[in-house]
Amino acid sequence: MGGTVTRRHVALRAYACAAAGLFFMTGCTTGKTADGAATSRAPAAASQSSAPQSPPPPSSAAPPAPGSLVPELDESKQPKTAAEARELLARIVITEDAFGPDVVRRTPFEGRPGRWPVLDEGCVWQTTGLPADVLATSTRHFEIPAGNGHGRVQINATVTVHHDRTESGWETARAMEEVLRCPDQTLREGENLKGLLGTAIHQGEQMNNWSEDAFSEFGTYVGPQGGEPQRYYWYQAQFGPVTVAIAAMNAEGFKDETLSNLVVQGNSRMIAQAKQALGKAAR
Numbered sequence: 001m002g003g004t005v006t007r008r009h010v011a012l013r014a015y016a017c018a019a020a021g022l023f024f025m026t027g028c029t030t031g032k033t034a035d036g037a038a039t040s041r042a043p044a045a046a047s048q049s050s051a052p053q054s055p056p057p058p059s060s061a062a063p064p065a066p067g068s069l070v071p072e073l074d075e076s077k078q079p080k081t082a083a084e085a086r087e088l089l090a091r092i093v094i095t096e097d098a099f100g101p102d103v104v105r106r107t108p109f110e111g112r113p114g115r116w117p118v119l120d121e122g123c124v125w126q127t128t129g130l131p132a133d134v135l136a137t138s139t140r141h142f143e144i145p146a147g148n149g150h151g152r153v154q155i156n157a158t159v160t161v162h163h164d165r166t167e168s169g170w171e172t173a174r175a176m177e178e179v180l181r182c183p184d185q186t187l188r189e190g191e192n193l194k195g196l197l198g199t200a201i202h203q204g205e206q207m208n209n210w211s212e213d214a215f216s217e218f219g220t221y222v223g224p225q226g227g228e229p230q231r232y233y234w235y236q237a238q239f240g241p242v243t244v245a246i247a248a249m250n251a252e253g254f255k256d257e258t259l260s261n262l263v264v265q266g267n268s269r270m271i272a273q274a275k276q277a278l279g280k281a282a283r
Contacts, residue, residue, distance in 0.1 A: 029033060052078050064084075070212060071279030073240040078164065078278065085135035086162040091277045092159045092242065093138050098269040099262050103142050103155065111139035123182035133167040135241075144254070153259060157266055159274075162241040165212065171243055172213045175236060181216050190224035193232055212236040221249040224236030231256045233263045237271040240278045244270035 096103045115127045116134060130137065137160040144153035162168045178185075181196035186192050198217035199227040215236045220229035230252065246263045248283040249254060 005221075016044065022182045040126045051149045052178045055247050069275075070239065070273055073165070073278055074280040075164075075240075078241050079135055079161060082135050088161055088242070088277060089136050089138045089159055092270055092273045093140060094157055094266060094273075095140075096142055098157075098266050099142065099155070100265075102144050103262070104145065106143040106154070109141055111141070114139075118180050119182060119185065122186075123184060124186040125188070133162055134163045135163060144251075146251070150253030153254050154249040155253045155262065155266070157270065158243075158247070159270060160245075162243075165238070168238050168241050168243050169213060172200070172215050172236060172238055175215055175217075175234075180255050183219070192222045193219050194222060194229060196232075207255040212240070223249070226241070227252060231259065233260060235263050235267045237267055239271055239274045242274045242278065244274060246270075 003084050027099055064101070079088050096105055109128045112127070116130050116137065118126050118128050120126050137158065139156055139158040142155040143154075144150075146152045160168070160171065162171065176198055179196050183196045184192065184194050186197065196217050196219035198215065201214045215234075219232050220230050221232040230250040232250070233248045234245060236243055238244075244267060246266045248259050248263050
């Protein structure tokens with residue numbers, strides 16, 4: 001960060017320029033995309049053909065600007081082992097109380113440990129083992145049960161710990177590239193995402209003063225029961241080696257605005273806890 005231009009930043013700018021017609025972004029210039037940028041959330045170890053050849057070394061962030069809600073990263077607090085990463089996860093992951101009284105745990109509550117999602121060439125989500133750049137990850141599943149005139153609403157919360165912020169930054173960049181490559185995706189048989197759009201905001205851009213990188217995507221979700229497509233949201237934020245994300249699939253009769261607020265609420269809780277765990281103490 002701190003003004004350092006890396007190939008990840010080039011990938012972010014290339015994404016913004018490619019999406020400019022959809023989001024009316026300004027400041028795009030014609031230029032090359034990141035050479036060899038990966039096109040999946042599976043990092044380099046999972047796909048040698050899509051790996052960046054020489055990822056840049058991690059750069060130290062500049063001290064936070066006045067008014068910024070992003071503290072300076074204390075690199076001495078970054079986990080170095082999987083065990084340390086799991087301890088950090090336990091300080092960041094959320095439970096249903098982060099959303100309020102209407103949200104409860106879904107069964108199963110915890111995702112399978114040691115598994116990582118990969119969007120294949122056919123735009124179908126698969127799972128594989130943890131790639132080399134991920135120390136630990138955790139996904140928890142929640143829902144708002146059907147009732148009061150609406151169907152069942154699904155919410156997932158994910159925290160991932162990398163070795164450093166360069167690796168977490170590449171995860172964010174790959175997430176953006178997936179939207180361009182696969183605007184229609186298959187979660188599993190009978191469950192699909194359609195018409196996905198995304199946007200990325202780096203720290204200091206468009207009033208992002210709360211995350212080093214912020215990424216969001218939205219589209220529609222079609223479930224196994226059929227019916228009308230419902231709104232789908234994915235909000236992701238990064239601080240240091242950590243990414244936090246909330247995914248939500250709406251249901252008939254539930255307000256999109258209410259669900260969007262819950263997604264932001266859960267994401268804000270996790271990124272705040274990541275900053276508290278890894279940020280330098282205020283002087």
